[in-house]
Amino acid sequence: MDLGKKEWNPSGTGDLRIGSTLMPHKLKESQAIIDIATQRDAQRIWAGINLDALEENLKTVKQMLNGKKILLAIKADAYGHGAKEIAAHLNGKVDMFGVASVEEGINLRTNTRITSPILILSPIPYSVIPALFDYNLTPTISEKEFARVLAATAKKKNQPIRVHIEVDTGMGRTGLPFAEALSTITKIGSEPYLKIEGIFTHFPAADSDFSFTREQIARFSQLTESLAQAGIKPIIRHIANSAGFLNFTESYFDMIRPGLIIYGIHPNQNTAKTIPLKPVMSLRTRVVNLRWVAKGTSISYERTYITKRASLIAVITAGYGDGYPWSLSNTGEVIVAGKRAKIVGNVCMDLTMIDVTDIEGVKIGDIVTLIGSAGDETITVNEVAKWAKTIPYEIITRISPRVPRLFIKEGRVQKVRNLLNL
Numbered sequence: 552m553d554l555g556k557k558e559w560n561p562s563g564t565g566d567l568r569i570g571s572t573l574m575p576h577k578l579k580e581s582q583a584i585i586d587i588a589t590q591r592d593a594q595r596i597w598a599g600i601n602l603d604a605l606e607e608n609l610k611t612v613k614q615m616l617n618g619k620k621i622l623l624a625i626k627a628d629a630y631g632h633g634a635k636e637i638a639a640h641l642n643g644k645v646d647m648f649g650v651a652s653v654e655e656g657i658n659l660r661t662n663t664r665i666t667s668p669i670l671i672l673s674p675i676p677y678s679v680i681p682a683l684f685d686y687n688l689t690p691t692i693s694e695k696e697f698a699r700v701l702a703a704t705a706k707k708k709n710q711p712i713r714v715h716i717e718v719d720t721g722m723g724r725t726g727l728p729f730a731e732a733l734s735t736i737t738k739i740g741s742e743p744y745l746k747i748e749g750i751f752t753h754f755p756a757a758d759s760d761f762s763f764t765r766e767q768i769a770r771f772s773q774l775t776e777s778l779a780q781a782g783i784k785p786i787i788r789h790i791a792n793s794a795g796f797l798n799f800t801e802s803y804f805d806m807i808r809p810g811l812i813i814y815g816i817h818p819n820q821n822t823a824k825t826i827p828l829k830p831v832m833s834l835r836t837r838v839v840n841l842r843w844v845a846k847g848t849s850i851s852y853e854r855t856y857i858t859k860r861a862s863l864i865a866v867i868t869a870g871y872g873d874g875y876p877w878s879l880s881n882t883g884e885v886i887v888a889g890k891r892a893k894i895v896g897n898v899c900m901d902l903t904m905i906d907v908t909d910i911e912g913v914k915i916g917d918i919v920t921l922i923g924s925a926g927d928e929t930i931t932v933n934e935v936a937k938w939a940k941t942i943p944y945e946i947i948t949r950i951s952p953r954v955p956r957l958f959i960k961e962g963r964v965q966k967v968r969n970l971l972n973l
């Protein structure tokens with residue numbers, strides 16, 4: 552027996568596998584580990600996912616749609632919120648889910664019972680085309696050769712496939728070049744195994760360059776009219792991302808395609824407060840060490856902070872290994888004991904230091920809010936993004952898998968997703 556080769560039995564029975572023999576081992580203890588991991592008090596850091604806020608944001612947006620469809624962008628693990636759980640929770644409440652890859656689509660099809668269509672918004676490698684048929688995923692055609700290979704595969708399988716076609720009206724990324732779109736789409740329309748279900752384009756600057764965005768909407772309208780005249784009427788025309796939704800009612804067409812606003816975050820200042828949104832994600836950690844240090848003490852790696860007075864320094868269990876940006880070093884703020892405290896020194900992989908000299912009553916074990924509200928204070932994702940010199944999208948999508956997601960409904964933790972049950 553090879554005692555060096557130990558692994559946890561993934562069936563979750565709590566048995567310990569030693570070599571190839573399954574040993575009944577410490578069932579109670581391993582169950583305890585799982586219990587600990589599902590209790591908020593035991594977490595070193597956690598992201599609260601407020602499912603009520605999610606539903607409210609969706610309701611707010613839907614009220615403005617006059618019955619038009621909605622695709623929820625759920626790629627990148629639902630912007631860090633947990634794709635499986637968000638999709639399961641909103642199944643039947645949105646018309647489609649949008650992912651970025653075949654793997655993200657397969658994850659939803661195999662690990663949730665969702666029945667809604669799943670649209671893959673980005674180009675995929677040709678080699679994974681067969682999986683589209685096996686897992687009922689809808690691809691986007693954004694270049695001619697992909698359409699040819701897809702049609703050939705569909706014919707070989709004798710299985711027609713629904714497709715959406717992306718046209719580049721100004722994003723400068725993917726999509727059929729606008730000048731060729733009419734002729735290429737007409738050709739795709741004559742392929743018996745490709746069923747055009749939708750046509751779309753994407754906005755690069757719907758919150759900053761309004762005249763450019765208007766021009767894109769005009770181009771898209773013109774194209775869909777020409778296609779209709781040519782006998783091609785995609786059922787679903789869509790453009791609007793969050794910023795498009797907030798700023799251009801005329802961009803709604805048949806379906807909108809938001810992500811960020813449904814997670815309760817405004818794209819930027821230009822659209823702030825247009826509609827009431829509730830942040831879905833909060834990020835909290837706790838104080839694990841607290842001590843007074845003398846004036847002139849250096850804090851953390853590279854010694855970028857030297858105390859200017861005798862200081863009370865608290866250590867919190869959050870770091871760049873959790874996706875809490877290193878660029879917050881000496882820049883970011885957190886909430887502890889109802890007050891804002893500054894990050895001092897460099898953010899480490901697992902730990903960060905904050906100065907609590909002027910804050911009364913901080914104790915080891917206290918909860919520290921990195922994103923969210925505590926007492927009268929609130930730190931928004933946008934604020935963290937500004938400190939970290941990035942965009943809110945990056946802050947939420949980089950929260951790492953080792954940060955447990957606690958799904959909260961009516962103030963109660965309904966489900967926990969952590970490294971033990973990813």
Ligand SMILES: Cc1ncc(COP(=O)(O)O)c(C=O)c1O
Nearest residue numbers: 624672753792793808809810811
């Ligand atoms: C093609 C496409 N549609 C929609 C979205 C959703 O954008 P937002 O989160 O700004 O609403 C994205 C996001 O990156 C996207 O790439």
